[in-house]
Amino acid sequence: MSNIFENKRRYVLCDPELDIIGDRDKLAQWRHKGCGPAYYKLGRKVVYLGSDLNKWVEASRVEPGQNRGF
Incomplete structure (x- = not known):
């Protein structure tokens, strides 16, 4: 998979890119x-x-479909 985030970049809470994984509260x-x-x-x-x-x-x-335990 290609990277979602820039590897060498530093992200802080106000960066909107973080919203892809969760909001500030999450x-x-x-x-x-x-x-x-x-x-x-x-x-x-x-x-x-x-x-x-x-x-x-x-x-x-x-x-999907792996390790489902059914």
């Missing part, structure tokens, strides 16, 4: 629960690396 919930994409916390600022976002997206891939 991202905050994931950080609180310890799931979701890796991030850096710099003071009050949250920063996501594009390469980390792409890894998380790829790990979240679902292959």
Whole structure:
């Protein structure tokens, strides 16, 4: 799969590109629960690396019909 996010770019919460995986509230919930994409916390600022976002997206891939347990 091609990358959804630019690998070398840094994304902050106000970047609209992050909406593709979730809004600010959803991202905050994931950080609180310890799931979701890796991030850096710099003071009050949250920063996501594009390469980390792409890894998380790829790990979240679902292959329909596989491992369904039926």
